[in-house]
Amino acid sequence: MAREISINPLTAHGFFAEIVGADLADPSDDAQFATIKAAHLAHGVIVIRDQRLTPDQQIAFSRRFGPLAIHVLEDQLLAGHPEILLVSNKTEDGRYVGLPDAGRFWHTDQSYERRPALGSLLYALEVPSDGSGDTLFCDMSAAYAALPAATKDRLNGLRGMHIYDHGHKAFALGEAQKARLPGHDHPLVRTHPETGRKALYLGGKVLKHVIGLEADESAALLDELYAHCQSETFVYRHKWRLGDLVFWDNRCTMHFAQPYDDATYTRHMHRTTVQGDIPV
Numbered sequence: 615m616a617r618e619i620s621i622n623p624l625t626a627h628g629f630f631a632e633i634v635g636a637d638l639a640d641p642s643d644d645a646q647f648a649t650i651k652a653a654h655l656a657h658g659v660i661v662i663r664d665q666r667l668t669p670d671q672q673i674a675f676s677r678r679f680g681p682l683a684i685h686v687l688e689d690q691l692l693a694g695h696p697e698i699l700l701v702s703n704k705t706e707d708g709r710y711v712g713l714p715d716a717g718r719f720w721h722t723d724q725s726y727e728r729r730p731a732l733g734s735l736l737y738a739l740e741v742p743s744d745g746s747g748d749t750l751f752c753d754m755s756a757a758y759a760a761l762p763a764a765t766k767d768r769l770n771g772l773r774g775m776h777i778y779d780h781g782h783k784a785f786a787l788g789e790a791q792k793a794r795l796p797g798h799d800h801p802l803v804r805t806h807p808e809t810g811r812k813a814l815y816l817g818g819k820v821l822k823h824v825i826g827l828e829a830d831e832s833a834a835l836l837d838e839l840y841a842h843c844q845s846e847t848f849v850y851r852h853k854w855r856l857g858d859l860v861f862w863d864n865r866c867t868m869h870f871a872q873p874y875d876d877a878t879y880t881r882h883m884h885r886t887t888v889q890g891d892i893p894v
């Protein structure tokens with residue numbers, strides 16, 4: 615019998631939807647896959663509630679959306695499952711098992727690569743019991759659509775340079791990792807390869823400057839765009855529940871991890887990343 619899956623948009627304009635009744639442990643369910651894929655494209659970000667997934671099950675489900683990317687942070691991957699990046703403040707033998715400070719600024723995943731991530735699937739295994747550790751998501755298609763026509767004209771043809779060169783709380787990138795990450799330029803406005811919708815494509819501190827503009831002009835333009843995106847109209851705050859698997863479309867959204875009291879609470883998540891196209 616087919617599963618009863620319900621899709622509940624959590625904002626008035628349909629950005630971010632909750633999916634109840636799915637069971638991703640069975641990746642061979644074609645009808646369920648089609649429903650989830652359509653919801654992902656329609657809503658930009660989906661949270662699939664109440665999952666119980668082994669690493670292999672999460673990987674198998676994620677692979678249905680395309681080949682998986684292996685994150686450059688090889689020391690923060692799950693042992694035996696390099697497709698899984700550990701977003702976690704757990705420690706073992708005095709060392710963080712994963713990345714304790716992932717995404718503490720507005721960004722879209724792997725924008726510093728030639729082929730940035732299509733989507734990321736972040737699965738909550740432990741969440742802070744005080745309800746902190748939210749993630750903000752921004753609807754970059756709606757943000758683009760709402761720009762004044764003059765700004766849209768100005769953005770036409772402009773490209774930004776994306777470079778991953780920031781350090782982390784517990785470690786810095788190694789020389790070999792830096793050598794693998796020269797950075798890439800991408801359009802500031804990209805067209806979604808599946809929906810055809812245009813979206814702003816920005817990268818927070820990974821997006822260094824707008825190519826061809828003077829430094830102050832570039833900074834002023836980016837500040838204006840970030841200020842526009844942060845309007846409540848485009849931003850949804852996700853409060854995590856145990857068993858949530860949040861799947862965001864990196865081609866038309868940004869996200870921002872909110873700080874929490876990581877000396878007191880544990881937040882432990884498994885992330886898989888689907889490889890995307892070259893942005894155009």
Ligand code: OGA
Pocket residue numbers: 701716717718723734736747748749869870871872885
């Ligand atoms: C990520 C990320 C946000 C969070 O895993 O790519 O940015 O809230 N995580 O953990």
Ligand code: MN
Pocket residue numbers: 716717721722723869
């Ligand atoms: Mn991220």
